[in-house]
Amino acid sequence: MPSAQQPIKQPHLEKRERTEHNKVQKRLRRETGKAIQDYQMIDSDDKVMVCLSGGKDSYTLLDILISLQRSAPVTFEIIAVNLDQQQPDFPAHVLPEYLNKHKIPYKIITEDTYSIVTDIIPENKTYCSLCSRLRRGILYRTASEIGATKIALGHHQDDILETFFLNFFHGGSLKAMPPKLLTDDKAHTVIRPLAYCREQDIAAYAAFKGFPIIPCNLCGSQNNLQRVATKKMLRDWEKRFPGRIQSMFHALQNVKPSHLLDRTLYDFTDLANSQKTAQKTAQAKSKKMPVLNLTE
Numbered sequence: 001m002p003s004a005q006q007p008i009k010q011p012h013l014e015k016r017e018r019t020e021h022n023k024v025q026k027r028l029r030r031e032t033g034k035a036i037q038d039y040q041m042i043d044s045d046d047k048v049m050v051c052l053s054g055g056k057d058s059y060t061l062l063d064i065l066i067s068l069q070r071s072a073p074v075t076f077e078i079i080a081v082n083l084d085q086q087q088p089d090f091p092a093h094v095l096p097e098y099l100n101k102h103k104i105p106y107k108i109i110t111e112d113t114y115s116i117v118t119d120i121i122p123e124n125k126t127y128c129s130l131c132s133r134l135r136r137g138i139l140y141r142t143a144s145e146i147g148a149t150k151i152a153l154g155h156h157q158d159d160i161l162e163t164f165f166l167n168f169f170h171g172g173s174l175k176a177m178p179p180k181l182l183t184d185d186k187a188h189t190v191i192r193p194l195a196y197c198r199e200q201d202i203a204a205y206a207a208f209k210g211f212p213i214i215p216c217n218l219c220g221s222q223n224n225l226q227r228v229a230t231k232k233m234l235r236d237w238e239k240r241f242p243g244r245i246q247s248m249f250h251a252l253q254n255v256k257p258s259h260l261l262d263r264t265l266y267d268f269t270d271l272a273n274s275q276k277t278a279q280k281t282a283q284a285k286s287k288k289m290p291v292l293n294l295t296e
Contacts, residue, residue: 021208024201031196032064039180041191042150044074048191049148051139052080052106054095054214056206057154061194062104063209065152079105079146083138085131086112087216094212107146111138126225140188148188155192157249158199162230164252170226174260176252198245 036042050065052058062080069078082095092108099106113134117127143151155177164176179195182188194202206213238245257265258278267274 017208021205024204024208028060028064028194028197028201028205029067032193033068035179035196036068036191036193039191039195041180041193042072042074042076044076046076046149047147048076048078048150048152049139049143049146050078050080050152051154052082052095052099053154053216054082054212055154055216056202056211056213057156057159057194057199059209059211059213060197060202060205061152061154063205063211065193066104077105079107079148081107081109081139081142081146083113083135084108084110085135086110086114088114091214094214098212107142109138109142113138128225128227140183143188151188151190153190153192154194156194156197156199156202157245158231158234160192160195160252161234161245161248162227164248165230165234166226169230174262 042048048065050058050062052062062078065078069076080095080099084090084092096106096108111134113131116134117131121127121130139151142148160177164174167173167175177192177195179192181190183190234245258274260266266278
C-alpha cells in the first residue's frame with residue numbers, strides 16, 4: 001500500500017507560525033538584553049563561555065547571545081563549551097556537528113562524572129547535587145584554561161522561581177539563583193542572561209528553530225524530583241491565577257529586609273540608623289547607571 005500522504009501545510013498557517021515566532025524571538029532578545037543591561041553582565045572585550053548542554057535552554061541562550069552580539073555597541077567574544085559526562089548512549093557527534101555547521105567556536109570536555117555519581121549516590125536518591133558540583137568544578141577550571149571572563153548559564157525565570165520555592169519549602173532559606181554571581185574564590189563571574197525569559201517562550205523558540213536537543217538521561221531517569229513537583233505547582237498557580245508568576249518574580253526584585261526577620265540583614269536593635277541605611281540603599285538603587293544597552 002502507498003504510504004499515507006502528508007498533509008499540506010496551508011500558507012496562512014506558515015505565515016501565522018512565522019509571525020508568532022518573530023514575536024517570541026523579539027521578546028527573548030528584549031528580555032535577555034534587559035537582564036544583561038540591568039545587571040551589567042557583559043562588558044567590552046569580554047570572552048563569554050556559554051555552557052552548552054544540548055538542552056533547549058542552552059541552545060536558546062547561545063543563539064540569542066550570538067544574535068545580540070551582532071548588534072551590540074561593544075565587542076565581546078563567545079565560545080560554546082560542552083561537558084561530555086560519558087552518559088550511556090550520549091550522542092557525542094550532535095553538538096560538534098551543529099557548532100561546526102554554524103561556525104561557532106567551541107570546546108568539548110570529556111570527563112566521566114556519570115560513573116562517579118552513579119557509584120556514590122544510591123539509585124533511588126537524587127543525583128543533582130553531586131552532579132552539579134562536579135560539573136561546576138570542571139567548567140570553572142575550563143573557564144580559567146581558555147581565558148573566559150564570564151560564564152553564561154541557561155537558567156531562566158521559571159528556574160529561578162522554582163529554586164526559590166525549593167529553598168523556601170525544603171531548605172529553610174529565602175534564596176534563588178542570582179542573575180550574576182562572583183564565585184567564592186573570586187576567580188569567575190557567572191551570568192544568567194535568560195533570567196527574565198519564560199520557559200514557554202524558550203520551548204517555543206527551540207521548537208521553531210529545530211535545535212538538535214539532547215535529553216539528559218542521568219537526571220531524566222528520576223521522575224520524583226522535588227523540582228518536578230515545584231514546577232507543576234507553579235504551572236497550576238499560573239493556570240488558575242494568571243499573572244501570579246510575574247508578580248512573584250517581581251517580588252524577588254523588591255525585597256524589604258526591614259519587613260523580614262533576618263537580623264544579619266537589618267539591625268532591629270538600632271532602628272534609627274537602620275532606617276537611614278535603608279534610605280541610602282534605596283536612593284543608590286534608583287540612580288541610573290551607565291550600562292551596556294543590548295535591548296534593541
